[in-house]
Amino acid sequence: MNTALLSLLALILAVILSGVTRVNVGILALGFAWLVGHYVAGQPIAFLFDSFPLNLASMLFGVTFLFGIAHQNGSLQRITYRAARLVRGRAALMPLVFFVLAVLLSSIGAGNIAAVAILAPMAMATAGEMGISALLMTIMIANGANAGAFSPIAPTGIIANSLIQQIGIEMNPWTQVYLPPLVAQTFVALVSYGIFGGVNLWRRANHAGPSAYIPPAPLAPVTRVNIVTLLSIAAFIVGVIVFKADAGFLAIALATILCLLGMGDQEEAIKAVPWSTILMVCGVSVLIAVLQITGGLDLFTSLLAQVSTLATVTGVIALATALLSVYSSSSGVVMPAFIPLVPGLIARLGGGNPVALVSSINVGSHLVDVSPLSTLGALCIANAPPAEDRDRLFRKLLYYGLSMSLVSAIVCWLFFGVLLQS
Secondary structure, eight states: OOHHHHHHHHHHHHHHHHHHSSSOHHHHHHHHIIIIIIIISOOOHHHHHHHSOHHHHHHHHHHHHHHHHHHHTTHHHHHHHHHHHTTTTOTTTHHHHHHHHHHHHIIIIIHHHHHHHHHHHHHHHHHHHHTOOHHHHHHHHHHHHHHTTTOTTSHHHHHHHHHHHHTTOOOOIIIIIIHHHHHHHHHHHHHHHIIIIIHHHHHHHHHHOOOOOOOSSOOOOOOHHHHHHHHHHHHHHHHHHTSOOOHHHHHHHHHHHHHHTTSSOHHHHHHHSOHHHHHHHHHHHHHHHHHHHHTHHHHHHHHHHHTOOTTTHHHHHHHHHHHHHTTSOIIIIIHHHHGGGHHHHHHHHTOOOHHHHHHHHHHHHHHGGGSTTSHHHHHHHHTOOTTSOHHHHHHHHHHHHHHHHHHHHHHHIIIIIIITTO
């Protein structure tokens, strides 16, 4: 068996084992990278250390640490609550409000998982109080969080831009990485809103008028801690966007200041850091480096090119990433495995738009995350109102999430295969 095939099989086996066991795929990937890279390919251990993306790890830690403090001291929740009160109980608007809130929270740096964790308790309680479908509310929150997830200052966006830089492709972080998934996810969310209950909510409002609903459990007034924390987040955004400061170290510095001022619990915030995701991304990145040097990545690219054409590649790659993402981490496994394929795929197909291919990977891998097998769907089920049949909601979300595999192929083919390349 040649080294290229063996390294590719190692990646496939790592992904399969991560889906049927509780072992972190990053740990599996590091083990396989050591065995195949060092003992089969003959690479020195120093090669494996050099392949470990410390800069990416520091950025993910810093950003999630800062927003862990903002979540812990209630600063983000106060913004969310006050924004939700603006619609004054108009049931038809509530799913749209929470969609926008999810986009904003995810975009400013909280990321998709944190945004849903912040919003799900109030959003699902609101759905129960106002007679809004729990399925609809979950769809809007999860799609909104993923719509903003590719912001350059959010964890998923940081991962995407890091992977793009590693393969030597120049893409604007805002207009070419963040904007395409934002448009595609928003389109799917709005269509889903109409299909899964939004239209009925408007009809109900026209017949009965808006309810007098006020969101439950009012929060305490905004405190000095909240103000300083929100100013710190504003400083983080300005520092990264305007002054091009390193996102990881700036976030760590700001979080440290908040801790020194007694405005955050360091231990609790560190617990909120998604260490498993960081390990997944970094571990898979090391194994991908082994695939690159052994030719396994070229072999993977060739296999994908054989079932694609210039006209269909965006749909094919979106379908492949979506199916894999149902059982694997979208940003920790799927993106690190597929984004490095883009240059080789373009070469084998004789052309193609790198923005279209990367966008298809990003959208395909995240549209299915409404599934209850994903963290986003699971968070919403966990916060479903008491009267909700959670087993039934689980099945509905599972069917919806799986259907997004095919939807992602169609949307990516239309948006990125036809419109973007026309």
